[in-house]
Amino acid sequence: MQLTVKGKQLDVGDALRTHVADSLNAAVGKYFTKPLEANVVLSREAHLFKADIQVHVGRGIMVQSAAESDQPYPAFDTACEKIAKRLRRYKSRLRNHHGAENGAEALPARYQILEAEADTHHVDGEEVAEAVHPVVIAEMQTQIETLTVSEAVMRMELGELPALLFRNRAHGGVNLVYRRRDGNVGWVDPGAEQAGA
Structure with missing residues (x-):
């Protein structure tokens, strides 16, 4: 596995x-004999150390984790334990997924990042700028994988993603x-309505 370890405001x-x-x-090797790559970023923010881990364990499967602690070693160890726990939970589904994926094709998609403008309004004759709205994402090449719903949920949870198309x-x-605000998973399937019509 190709491993990159970087520090931000930390040697x-x-x-x-x-x-x-x-x-x-050790954590990833229990479940994948040949993971592709891993990136670990250790950073210091005020009195806390943060560890961000991304492991590319197979084609299209990225596992992410993050943790904070007052020392760098416990921060990394906690994030690494989260990755091991997720891989343990999904081990059989991940192994079965590799066999089913061989005939699947991916649909290309594009997105780009557009900067949002600040809203301004007048209060007592003075122009006041409000908080900038979140950045809008659109234009970079990516792939939309062909998956079952359970595989999509698994990949979303492995990657700690808020949503997966x-x-x-x-x-x-x-x-x-x-991921819904109540912690449950929501599923949008416009194809189900079209199939029933």
């Missing part, structure tokens, strides 16, 4: 790099799964 020494490499290889393997339509 990552050889001992910490070795600890990261050994721990991550995919082609439904059952009928070929574009679907969306997303």
